[in-house]
Amino acid sequence: MNLQELSALYPEHLATVSKRADEALARGGFDHLVVPSGTSHYQVFDDRDYPYAVNPQFKAWVPLTRNPGSWLVYTPGSKPKLIYLQPFDYWHVVPEAPSGWWVEHFDIVVIRKPAEALEHLPKNASRCAILGEPQSALGDYGAFKPNNPPAVVNYLEYHRAYKTPYEIAMMREATRRAVRGHRAAERVFRAGASEFGIHLAYCQAVGQDAAELPYNNIVALNEHGAVLHYTELGRMPPKPVRSFLIDAGASFGGYASDITRTYAAEGESDFQALIDAVDKAQLDIAQRYRAGHDYRQVHLYAHLTLSIVLKDFGILKISPEAAVETGVSSTFFPHGLGHGIGLQVHDVAGFAESDQGGTIAKPDGHPYLRLTRTLEPGMVVTNEPGLYFIDLLLDELKQGPHADSVDWSRIDAFRPYGGIRIEDDIAVTEGDPLNLTRPAFEEAAE
Incomplete structure (x- = not known):
C-alpha cells in the first residue's frame, strides 16, 4: 500500500x-x-x-x-x-x-x-x-x-455504509493480502495438505494470526463444504480428496476483506464444470450491484440464476421459476447473497430503513439475508452465491411436497463434494460495479 x-x-x-x-x-x-x-x-x-x-x-x-x-x-x-x-x-x-x-x-x-x-x-x-x-x-x-x-x-x-475513497483504499490492501493467502491455500491443497495445514499456510502468506483475521477461516475439504461455517480444521486430509472450499479474508488498518473460492481436485471434471457455472452466474449477478437496485431483488435474481444452473446440470426437474416460487432453490442456496463489509466483515445497518432507525423487512422465505437496503454509491457489498448439498436440507426436501422436483441420483453424485461458493467484494458506484477482488487475483498471477 x-x-x-x-x-x-x-x-x-x-x-x-x-x-x-x-x-x-x-x-x-x-x-x-x-x-x-x-x-x-x-x-x-x-x-x-x-x-x-x-x-x-x-x-x-x-x-x-x-x-x-x-x-x-x-x-x-x-x-x-x-x-x-x-x-x-x-x-x-x-x-x-x-x-x-x-x-x-x-x-x-x-x-x-x-x-x-x-x-x-x-x-x-x-x-x-x-x-x-x-x-x-x-x-x-x-x-x-x-x-x-x-x-x-x-x-x-x-x-457507515457509504465508504470514503480512503476506506476503499484500505479495503483494497486488505484484499491484496487475502489473495496472497488464497493463492497459497490452493497450492498446498493441490499438494495434499490437511484443512489445518491449509489454514496455517494461509495465515503465513497473509502475515496474520487467526485472531488478527476479520473472521475465522472456513477451510473445508469434500463434504465439509456443505457446512456453511465450517471451522473445525481436520488434521488429516480425507481419502480421496475431491474438493476444497475456502472462505477467508484479511485485515488492514481495521478494514476487512471477505473472499471465497472453490476448487475441484484433479480429475473431478463434473464438479469443476459446476464450479465454472456458479462462477459465471456470480459474474452475471455482480452486474446487478448498481445504484438504485433493491438488494432484496438482487438476492431473488441470484436464486433464479442459480436455479438455471441446477436445471442445466439435471438436478432440477421443474422450471427455475418454479424452484424459486416453491422454495426448492433455498434447499441448495440457503443463505443470503451478501452483506455490507468495511470496518466489520458483516457491517452494520444492513436492514436500516433510514438514519433515524426502522427496519426494512427481508423477503418472505429468506430469513438469512443480511442486507435489505437499496444499493447506493459508496456501498461495498459481498457477492457470494453458492450451491450446496446439505444432508439436513435435502432430507427435508425429500420428505416434503416437492420431493419429485429434483433428480435424486444427480444429487447423490454431487453430495461427496459438499458445495460451492464464489465470493467477491463489490463497490457500488455511479456507473458500473467496481469489483475489488478479481483484479487482486489478476495482479497476483502476474
Missing part, C-alpha cells in the same frame, strides 16, 4: 466522519462524542483474556487496532483528541508511540494508566455520547460508562 496515497486520502475521510459526528450529536442533543477503544476481557473462572477486538466506532477515526484503554474525543468545531494508552508494562509489549499519516490531524495525549484518561475527557459525562461496551466505563459509579444513544448510533451506523 502506498502510504503517500493514504496520506492524501485521509483528510477527506476525517472530514467526512467529523461531519457525520456533527449531525449525530445534534440529533442526540449532545456536545461531545467519546469513543473508547475497548478493553481486554478475562474468561470466566480463568486468568486468560479473550482476543482483544477494537471498538469499530473507534477505528472509524484512526487506524489503530491493538490499543485497548485508549479514547477518541470529538467536539464539533475542535480538533479531535486521541487519548493514547502506552502503559508502563514489562509483562507485555507496549504500543509504540503514535505515528503515521494520520497523527497530525489529532491532539494526542499519552497516558500511562487507564484511569488517567479521566483527566482528559470532557468534564460533564452527561453531555457526552459515549459509544462502546460496558467494560469500557471509567470513573466512580461508571460516570463514563457508554450510553450508546440510539439517535447517535443509528445515524453513524447508517452512514
